[in-house]
Amino acid sequence: MAFACQTVVAVTFAYSAATKAAGRAAFADFRGWLSSAAGVAAGAVAPVAAVMVALEAATAVAVLVPVLAPAGFVLAALLLAVFSAGVRSMMRRRVGVPCRCFGKGRRPPGVLHLLRNGALFAVAVAGGALASPLFADTAGAGPPPTVLANGGEAAALLAAVVGGTAALLLINLEEIVALYRHERP
Template sequence: MPALLVGCQAAVAVAFAGSALAKVAGRAAYADFRRWLARTVRVPAWAAPLAVAAEAGTAVAVLVPATAAFGFGAALALLAVFTAALASMIRRRVRVPCRCFGAGRRPPGPVQVARNGALALVAAVGGVSAAAGAEIVWTAAAVAPPVAAGAALGLLLAELEEIVELAR
């Protein structure tokens, strides 16, 4: 159970930290995110720093043992909001690329919904493990494999849109 918790922590932290960083990777990236948020998602542009802070805070919270369960709950809440926004865009037939996890190249669709669902499953499993009080033995040999696997999963989920596009 500790290895599962560590893997979930790494996956959620990598996905959310990567998403937050992609949005603030430069003035142009941040300006694009603010415009996209206001025009496409129909959320006021002033909410952009709140979204970035929520993602970054979630990435940190899942890594801290005292706040891990809260962090996983925050991840689930954010993913619910993100998925609702995706559903709205899909329903409105929005053709603008999704900026949910950085600068996507494809309009919102099933790939982004599947990504959010998979990440929500990881967050739920992590939340249950954290709430159960899994004891982690902090040695490199015990932590390295689940950290590597979780980080790879987080990166895979964050880049799922690009991976599916390459497969096509």
Template sequence: MAAALLTGCHVLVAVVLAASAVGKARPAGFRAFLTTLADMGLGTPRMRRPLAYATITAEGVAAGLLLLPGTRAGVIGLLLASLVLAALTLGVVRAVRGGGPPVTCACFGRTGRPLGVLHLVRNTALLLAAVGALVVTGSGPVRATGGELVVSVAAGAVLAVVVIGLDDIADLFTAPTAAGTRSADLP
């Protein structure tokens, strides 16, 4: 059971960080991420571009290393992912508690909702998954095999898709529907 959970956490965090890095690395995503960093007041204008590159690189490297669970590289990936996720979570806390104008999320290279509690919960859950996997890894070698491996990889990938689309999922429950708008317009 621990092996399946560990593998699922590796896949979850790897896919989310890979999607984040790829989204931010595209030209429009990179510009949006630079705007997010500026709106958060992080770094000087000269330092934002290197900070953005460092973030994208760290996310990508961690994602790659996480695909090697049960190895030293996998452990390094968990450590790097934990550090990246801790920094991103602190950034969300800063944006939410900053008291300034809302900061739009460019988490996956696109803008959408302003950073808020949903993003804080998402990042905290991902951080807990990475740290939890690190703790399990520290207790000794564990490796999922056979059917356990297939199920844990699939579960991690499905959870990652949900996490990546969380803003869109939340919009389904908070945005006014077209039918609701039309019925309100009727006399």
């Protein structure tokens, strides 16, 4: 279970950071969005953008490193709380610009984004609990060595597939909803 949580958080945060830092144009677009939609002051846009991307990338790595996994999950939960507060603020201000959570979004910040953040927050909290020293058998990154030593490669693979699939569903939630509603791109 801990390995599945690690996979969800790592894939989601890595993808989010990568789409924002995919090149000069992508990063400039993200900075522009921070200024126009998120309301970040012009002088703070560049450092805020850089820190956000760095924190997302650091979170993706930290949850996979045994000694850092508990802190990585805490960082993920904190970031998701901040992101959710930002989404809620943009909803109150009726921001109509599509969200840049994962590159170019389809929809303005709204309930769908809050639901996705809530699901990721729950995964981060569960993963943090499972990676904590209180759960010594499952603490740290990846499947516990005892699982692999006892022929548990299939369980570890299943956890990775479940976690990766959940991450991809959450990343593509806007597109999935659009398909369900028969919306055109």
